[in-house]
Amino acid sequence: MAVGYINKILNFSAVDGPGNRTVIFFQGCNFNCLYCHNPETINFCSNCGKCYPACNSAALTFENSKINYIEKNCTNCDNCTNICELFSSPKVKKTTVDEIFKSIEKTRPFISGITFSGGECTYQYNFLKSLLEESKKRNISAFIDTNAYLDFEKMVEISKLFDKSMVDIKWFDDVIHKKLTGKSNELVLKNTKYLFSQKKVYEIRTVVFPHFHENELNIKKIAKFISENDKSVIYKIIGYRSFGVKNSEKYTEFDEKELTKYKFIAENEGCQNVIVK
């Protein structure tokens, strides 16, 4: 039985694919984006114990050099994750495929499907594969929300198991992509192209990040890439917001009035389904 690490399960979500979806947020990410709005999902807890004193509701204990999380006492004040220097969370649960589906079956009458998100869901490849196999067995629509950085050979294998993907293309220029995420985008673009060829892309997402100057050019290039592959795919352009971002004081806030400008740029490149938010 595959075992994995889950940051949380969101029972109902309106923004993670079509209809209402239950979202499973995986722990761990192979990127380290400057604007990450849920940085507590990036790394795994080292049991350093620094978060323990920050908890005011007796939801954490620290015994034998190990942090324990008591969910029923938690008020979700986020003190523990805010103080974490490792970009992790003491609330991460080690869990099994059975346990995940026990939870999903409760919400199943009310949802269109499930979405595996993160962190980066493909980072726990074996666990994701088991969950996708189980989804197929149970005939539940399964989407993945991914940075498409997984090794291409493996992407071919799991792409047969999920229904659609929502892919972050964070920056088209590889030099800036490395600055933004810490990794090259070579695999990202190659994998996305493959997913397009298999009709497995539901949505492409890009954050407009004013800290870098060439957002207009970036959106233009990504939009061109999308329209060369499938014009009808949703292109969601998201304005950078500081909520949840570590060191957010370093970055320029996004001016929401500019959103229509980016919509126009993407549509001009041929994208037929552009959403800005």
Next chain:
Amino acid sequence: MNKILSTIKNQQLTFEQKVIELSRHAENSIEVLNIDDEIKTLFDKKIICDLFEGNAPFRPRYILPDYEKFMKQGSKFLNLLPPKNLYEAVNNLLILYKHTPSITTYPVFLGNIDTLLEPFITNEKSDLEIIKLFLTHIDRTLTDSFVHANIGPAETKAGRLILIAERELVNDVPNLTLKYDETTPDDFAKEAIMTGLKSAKPYFANHKMFVQDFGVNYGIASCYNGLPIGGGSYTLIRMNLKHLAQDSENIENFFAKKMPEAVKAMCRLMDERIKFLVEESGFFESNFLVQEGLIEKDRFLAMFGIHGLAEAVNHLMDAENLNQKFGHNKKADDLGVEIIKKISDEVQNHNNKYCTISDKKFKLHAQCGIGDDVDTTPGCRIPAGEEPDTFEQLIQASELHKFFPTGISDIFTFEKTAKENPQFILDIIKGALNSGIRIFSFYTKESDLIRITGYLVKKSEIEKFDRGEKNLKDTVSLGSPTYRGINVEKRKLIKS
């Protein structure tokens, strides 16, 4: 005399509201019903409430005329021929609405207005303007939020125009229900959801459940009351389960003595009211709706209301912490179901010969409260602000909805951003109705127009009323205290 003078001098009432209130004073100046001491004691303890039905019933509380029949035959009494086009159709309906009695004096049921108007739709653009005028006329003249129209379950051109019009008008009247089942196209249901996100209506009613209870010829009237078309309900009296539990020594005493005694007494009161209405008032002999076959006595039943189940359960279980309370604890939820089941059984033991349509039985209704209700939750709902996760709330409620053929509902609050994904709400509604929810309603937290308990009121109108200003709608005066009394603003928000 003081009450009459005070009504006359009340500057916060419109002329029409004064006339209605003065007529109530007149009715209440006579005593024609035989109310025994046990019933009087239950009134004094606020366990039973007659919801302002008045001392001398001279019309059924809820009347659902057969408007389809009216459209085919016109009306001799009103000197109207069957309509030949949309102008005549809306005009005929508006005329009949003003002659349909009810407890509020306004019609509580306007019919399936989509199928009524569908034969006359010829040009969707110009017909939308006529429908907007029709709905505006209703809002400005039938000035009471218990005035209720139905559409669905099938998609019609008229139904779509009505949804578009309501989205533009954002009126509190009429209340609106979409009868929904698996044959309702998703696209049409999503149109209704987009209207709901703007104007807090329509309700989604579980058509399959209501058809099982009443057959296809039913309507949703007033707040959310399922009743037979061509008939209605003679009366609605309600029992405050919180006060009944507080009057009981313990759970055993509640089940063995207090509840059965109170149910029997309330049934006697309902019998007494129906007897006067049917045998003495002369309504069924003289009203033109009866004479023209638009309603018939044999299609009337009576509604046995309850409310405050959550507080009753929490009191009987001494539940103080949230994890011990109704909605959060299996034992508490099971007790809630047991209470309703036993009340239902007790009510079924009683027969009233005038309730032909319901095999002489009274039918349960989860009553949603009046302005005086403070800290008493409508029907079987979980108190506002204490709701668990939405899917848990829906599963918990679905165990109870089957007991209430004459109406029960739950209300959900979404963010307005849900409009970007109407399928999100449709998925929840489909799941809810498939799980056994009878009526689902929703609005957005940003909306001025909100559902108080079963009726719609604008928050801005409540503010005006609280400042002492007059309101066209008489339901604003009900909504103002209830908005605070049941903590409407604390309702759980379903985030998108």
